[in-house]
Amino acid sequence: MGRYVLRRLIQAIPLLLGITVIAFAILKVTPGGPLAAYEANPDFSFADQQRLEHALGLDQPVPVQYAQWLIRFFAGDWGYSFATSQPVLSMIGQRLPNTLWLMSTVYIVTLLIALPIGVLTAVKQYSWFDHIATGATFAAFSMPTFWLGLLLIVTFGLTFRLLPLGGMLAPGAPFTVGDLARHLILPVATISLVQVGVYVRFLRASMLETTSQDYMRTARSKGLREGVIISRHALKNAAIPFVTVAALDLPELFGGALVTEQIFGWPGMGRLFYDSALRSDYPVLMGILVIGATVVIVANLMADVIYGFLDPRIRYS
Numbered sequence: 001m002g003r004y005v006l007r008r009l010i011q012a013i014p015l016l017l018g019i020t021v022i023a024f025a026i027l028k029v030t031p032g033g034p035l036a037a038y039e040a041n042p043d044f045s046f047a048d049q050q051r052l053e054h055a056l057g058l059d060q061p062v063p064v065q066y067a068q069w070l071i072r073f074f075a076g077d078w079g080y081s082f083a084t085s086q087p088v089l090s091m092i093g094q095r096l097p098n099t100l101w102l103m104s105t106v107y108i109v110t111l112l113i114a115l116p117i118g119v120l121t122a123v124k125q126y127s128w129f130d131h132i133a134t135g136a137t138f139a140a141f142s143m144p145t146f147w148l149g150l151l152l153i154v155t156f157g158l159t160f161r162l163l164p165l166g167g168m169l170a171p172g173a174p175f176t177v178g179d180l181a182r183h184l185i186l187p188v189a190t191i192s193l194v195q196v197g198v199y200v201r202f203l204r205a206s207m208l209e210t211t212s213q214d215y216m217r218t219a220r221s222k223g224l225r226e227g228v229i230i231s232r233h234a235l236k237n238a239a240i241p242f243v244t245v246a247a248l249d250l251p252e253l254f255g256g257a258l259v260t261e262q263i264f265g266w267p268g269m270g271r272l273f274y275d276s277a278l279r280s281d282y283p284v285l286m287g288i289l290v291i292g293a294t295v296v297i298v299a300n301l302m303a304d305v306i307y308g309f310l311d312p313r314i315r316y317s
Contacts, residue, residue, distance in 0.1 A: 103257065
């Protein structure tokens, strides 16, 4: 197992380099640029443009710009924002904890709700509970996130005035866990409701396939209790495709939820990425993309390792 993990980590290095090359090239050919806001100003002369391009290093050939960025990146210098002149690491460091608060809560709430519902809908197939849960989950993952978020704001923020409309904390108030929790409810509900629908459908389908296998009938013929059969045999094997889906959602813990953060004014990574994309802020975008790519690779590796614990037939030799 250790040798397999080490080999995968070594293979991830050229993969990450390839991702950075592609991301850098795409950003360079994207219409606009960091100077687009200045170019709209009639007083912005060609000499001003050349001066700014030289100051930002944009007058160099693209391969040279990439090489300089890569050398500084591995040295721990992620550059400075073209828009705010702040260090990229500082900007990400300010937003990342906020995203972790939001997305880790979403992840935990989603799993706590989806796991029991997914198992029960499979165990009680075609029962009244299965019909209600199936209809609710179809409705949940069919709803657009932006529409659901606005609906929750109108209902609980404007109509009943039970919860804050947005933000992370009350303006001017000191930090308290209760205040943070109240601001978390609506964005967490918006994302979790959609993800619960997806997770329940995956787990239900996987559980139904597992419960029809021969080893399940063998376990019942031995006189084992139904609860033991479901927990030790069915759920463990049905969790393999579910782990894949859950692992692929792990990068959202660090990348944030772009639409939801915009709707609720949550100061996280998704909102930072959106604002930086509008301004063509290359250093910030590259920093966020590298973090996202790294987390995707690590999440896939974690899923592969978990497969070995869930299914003893899987060997990493």
